[in-house]
Amino acid sequence: xxxxHFSTRIIGADFEKPDAHGALALPVYRNAAFEFFDSxxxxxxxxxxxxxxxxxxxxxxxxTNFERKIRAASGxxxxxxxxxxxxxxxxxxxxxxxxxxxxxxxxxxFGNTFSFFRSTLAAFGVEVRFVDTDDPAQITxxxxxxxxxxxxxLVTNPHLEVADLPAISKILRExxxxxxxxxxxxxxxxxxAKACGVDIEVVSTTKYISGGATSTGGGIVDYGTFDWMxxxxxxxxxxxxxGVSRFTxxxxxxxxxxxxxxxxxxxxxxxxxxLETLQVRYERMSATAHELARHFSSHPKVxxxxxxxxxxSPYKAVSDALFTGNPGAMFTLDLASKADCFRFMDxxxxxxxxxxxxxxxxxxxHPESTIYATFTPEMKRTAxxxxxxxxxxxxxxxxxxLKNDIERALDAV
Ligand SMILES: Cc1ncc(COP(=O)(O)O)c(C=O)c1O
Numbered sequence: 009x010x011x012x013h014f015s016t017r018i019i020g021a022d023f024e025k026p027d028a029h030g031a032l033a034l035p036v037y038r039n040a041a042f043e044f045f046d047s048x049x050x051x052x053x054x055x056x057x058x059x060x061x062x063x064x065x066x067x068x069x070x071x072t073n074f075e076r077k078i079r080a081a082s083g084x085x086x087x088x089x090x091x092x093x094x095x096x097x098x099x100x101x102x103x104x105x106x107x108x109x110x111x112x113x114x115x116x117x118f119g120n121t122f123s124f125f126r127s128t129l130a131a132f133g134v135e136v137r138f139v140d141t142d143d144p145a146q147i148t149x150x151x152x153x154x155x156x157x158x159x160x161x162l163v164t165n166p167h168l169e170v171a172d173l174p175a176i177s178k179i180l181r182e183x184x185x186x187x188x189x190x191x192x193x194x195x196x197x198x199x200x201a202k203a204c205g206v207d208i209e210v211v212s213t214t215k216y217i218s219g220g221a222t223s224t225g226g227g228i229v230d231y232g233t234f235d236w237m238x239x240x241x242x243x244x245x246x247x248x249x250x251g252v253s254r255f256t257x258x259x260x261x262x263x264x265x266x267x268x269x270x271x272x273x274x275x276x277x278x279x280x281x282x283l284e285t286l287q288v289r290y291e292r293m294s295a296t297a298h299e300l301a302r303h304f305s306s307h308p309k310v311x312x313x314x315x316x317x318x319x320x321s322p323y324k325a326v327s328d329a330l331f332t333g334n335p336g337a338m339f340t341l342d343l344a345s346k347a348d349c350f351r352f353m354d355x356x357x358x359x360x361x362x363x364x365x366x367x368x369x370x371x372x373x374h375p376e377s378t379i380y381a382t383f384t385p386e387m388k389r390t391a392x393x394x395x396x397x398x399x400x401x402x403x404x405x406x407x408x409x410l411k412n413d414i415e416r417a418l419d420a421v
Pocket of ligand 1: 092093095118165190192193212225
């Protein structure tokens with residue numbers, strides 16, 4: 009399968025077992041439990057020897073089908089699908105972090121991720137060390153014998169900074185620290201995570217993958233590249249059966265089933281369809297976003313346009329290298345004031361005021377007053393959140409209509 013192109017691989021990925029009726033779309037397994045012929049068979053399934061499904065909080069055929077398609081898309085060793093992007097992030101760190109350990113990462117993060125690190129994990133005695141990920145020396149200096157992970161958003165939301173992962177990976181390999189990256193903003197059709205040194209990928213499948221914001225979901229993608237025994241904070245993870253890493257084994261056999269963060273079968277069925285159309289949607293959305301960002305970067309009422317593909321972006325070179333010049337469907341505009349941002353957004357007619365990303369519909373939001381509304385001024389400063397910034401997520405409407413909508417709304421400012 010690996011010599012096939014992206015969409016062919018996803019669409020052609022086989023079911024776990026052939027369907028009894030030869031259905032082309034896997035029927036939705038909307039059930040909680042599975043019956044066994046005898047006691048030894050159910051005991052063997054619980055010992056993990058047969059790969060049979062037992063209970064849908066542990067695994068389910070519809071969810072497994074979705075995970076197999078993500079494996080085909082990413083080239084990963086194993087994939088775990090979950091109820092949301094935040095579930096993917098929290099489960100990953102509950103598997104890896106322990107009291108006294110620390111995580112090194114940029115403070116420029118999606119709001120709930122920032123809050124999870126600063127509040128939730130801190131309460132369990134896990135330290136978060138904020139660094140500027142553009143400065144390799146800061147990363148090197150922050151890592152010590154208690155560092156259990158480096159974490160980054162591949163493209164930060166909403167700042168649109170792009171981490172130079174191949175360069176950072178060299179530091180982490182030397183120090184024996186796994187690289188965990190949130191790739192929600194750039195999908196696998198243009199980004200090869202494994203080649204960039206990513207060990208574990210977390211992704212909100214709510215966004216590009218769901219296929220029109222049908223449902224919330226998340227994925228943890230394990231490339232099988234990290235030697236978990238080389239880091240003393242991670243070497244205590246139990247020995248897995250062959251075929252999975254220590255991390256994925258702990259995730260599946262302990263964390264996911266104890267926290268109950270599973271994806272539902274209905275969500276898996278919807279997002280499987282979304283995954284099959286990912287590449288065509290992404291290419292169209294990304295091209296439109298690029299065009300809009302370029303066009304409005306020189307508008308007299310725009311103070312600054314943010315998009316990694318713009319010549320003015322300090323991240324253009326790294327973005328071109330990592331994303332084959334196709335850096336996604338999110339861009340930002342800074343206006344002169346918060347009041348201008350509100351006036352502008354209220355005048356939009358095609359863009360919808362909503363807080364998601366990569367729906368088929370184009371969306372707009374003012375992050376400072378919404379996603380970061382509960383942050384103190386100090387937290388906003390640390391997270392790099394400005395009140396003059398408007399964030400756009402570009403959908404599948406005609407580029408011309410979106411351009412006219414923004415043009416008209418800027419006239420209202
Ligand atoms: C970069 C990033 N990571 C994670 C999440 C969380 O995803 P979810 O809403 O599916 O929990 C989001 C949500 O917007 C996001 O933008």
